[in-house]
Amino acid sequence: MTTAGGGKAPTTPVTLADVARAAGVSVATASKALNGRAQVRESTRVKVQEAAAALSFTPNFFAQALNSARTGTIGMVTSDLDNRFVLPVLLGAEDAFGSGSLSVLLADARDDALREQLHLQTLLTRRVDGLLIVGRTTNPRPPVPLLADVPVVYVYAPSSDPADASFTPDNVQAGRLAAEHLIEKGRTRIALINGESSYAAARDRAAGVQQALTAAGLELVGGASLFGQWGEGWGRDCARLLVRGGEPVDAIIGGSDHIARGAIDALRDEGVSVPDDISVVGFDNWDLLVRESRPPLTSIDMSLEQLGRAAAQHLVDAIGGAPSPGTVAGPVRLVVRGST
Known part of the structure; x- marks a missing residue:
């Protein structure tokens, strides 16, 4: 289509409704098919995916987040990003989240309770699916005050509340x-x-x-x-x-x-x-x-990367509906060298 001046009209973005129309299904069914929901027949899923590919349909992430119970994002809050004990824990956790195709939002509270609370509020506003709280020492810490029903797992510094899920080295x-x-x-x-x-x-x-x-x-x-x-x-x-x-x-x-x-x-x-x-x-x-x-x-x-991975996997399980409270003492190992 051309305009009166001979130029091309602006391209209208392809919507989910366009995909549904091309596939001959409802918008709700198209959404379920593209999001991998189990309630859709395989033949219908394939038809919707083919229609989406033919129309070069790109899902709107923010619209998906608003229409889904999950956003696929995890919030990680650390007390001290420069701490040499914290970094391997974060690496292990990030590896575990990455293997599950989850996005990670990292915030450094710099050992400041007020800064931590502000970071938590920001992460909750972004509708994270869960929170991993990483401490700078193994001293128990107070649980974070949350106004939303979001799973929380503490790692390295355990929560002082035994009802919380915590992972700390043994x-x-x-x-x-x-x-x-x-x-x-x-x-x-x-x-x-x-x-x-x-x-x-x-x-x-x-x-x-x-x-x-x-x-x-x-x-x-x-x-x-x-x-x-x-x-x-x-x-x-x-x-x-x-x-x-x-x-x-x-x-x-x-x-x-x-x-x-x-x-x-x-x-x-x-x-x-x-x-x-x-x-x-x-x-x-x-x-x-x-x-x-x-x-x-x-x-x-102290096997800190392994500790981070275990805590991250537990958080994923909790998001999936299988929380388990209590403190887990992570295994450690002896490395023998010349001094003994």
């Missing part, structure tokens, strides 16, 4: 694995240089170490975990004091890879051989630290 098991490994190596004089006691991870790892020692009829050198800072300096100071103290030590568990590597540096300065005289184990299996340590550091890997 730090008690991590402590047990570290101590059991050293005991299997014949070590009986084990010290624990830990991080800050205000962190659930530090307390849980200490509990796991104590469980393994008690089961073997052993006690920690000094009788208790040495709680302090997370840095290498704390590891160096404590290792130096342990070596110069009156009690013999044949193994040190560092509450983190930073602490453990600091301990190794101090032991080398003191002329102590690792692992011949004293074995050392850390936590987190942070590649930059464990592989560059001298010798390479045995560490407990």
Whole structure:
């Protein structure tokens, strides 16, 4: 068709009604066929799809969202996007969502409760199908206040409400694995240089170490975990004091890879051989630290990508109508290197 001036008339966008008319079905049936609903016969579905292809019909995403119970989008809110523990969790979750062809909207609250609430409101306005809340530590956090019936799963930092679904690494098991490994190596004089006691991870790892020692009829050198800072300096100071103290030590568990590597540096300065005289184990299996340590550091890997994938899959299940409340302690694994 041409206009009076000889030019072509503007092309009218093909609508769902045009597709339905071409296929000889109702608009509702055409919509169901294109959205993969089970209530449509296969022969009808094929007819509608062929009509859509012939007309070069492009579905309107926003119209679909308004007419569907789901939008195919997931909201992920993190407290600290720069946190090295958060990133692998996000990667694992994104992999799981990607395999299900779901779109992900990511928001960083920067450890600010008000900013988090604003992000949540924005995501709910966009009609996300579910929310994944990623914490920066394993300390329990308050549940998010929601005004909509949207499934929520917490990962890394569990919700303080047991009725919520939470996924967090099993730090008690991590402590047990570290101590059991050293005991299997014949070590009986084990010290624990830990991080800050205000962190659930530090307390849980200490509990796991104590469980393994008690089961073997052993006690920690000094009788208790040495709680302090997370840095290498704390590891160096404590290792130096342990070596110069009156009690013999044949193994040190560092509450983190930073602490453990600091301990190794101090032991080398003191002329102590690792692992011949004293074995050392850390936590987190942070590649930059464990592989560059001298010798390479045995560490407990918290399997954070696997944790993120499990939480994401649980959220997908909850969106599908199969929620399961409670806290899941994700498995961890021992990675043996030269320090033991």
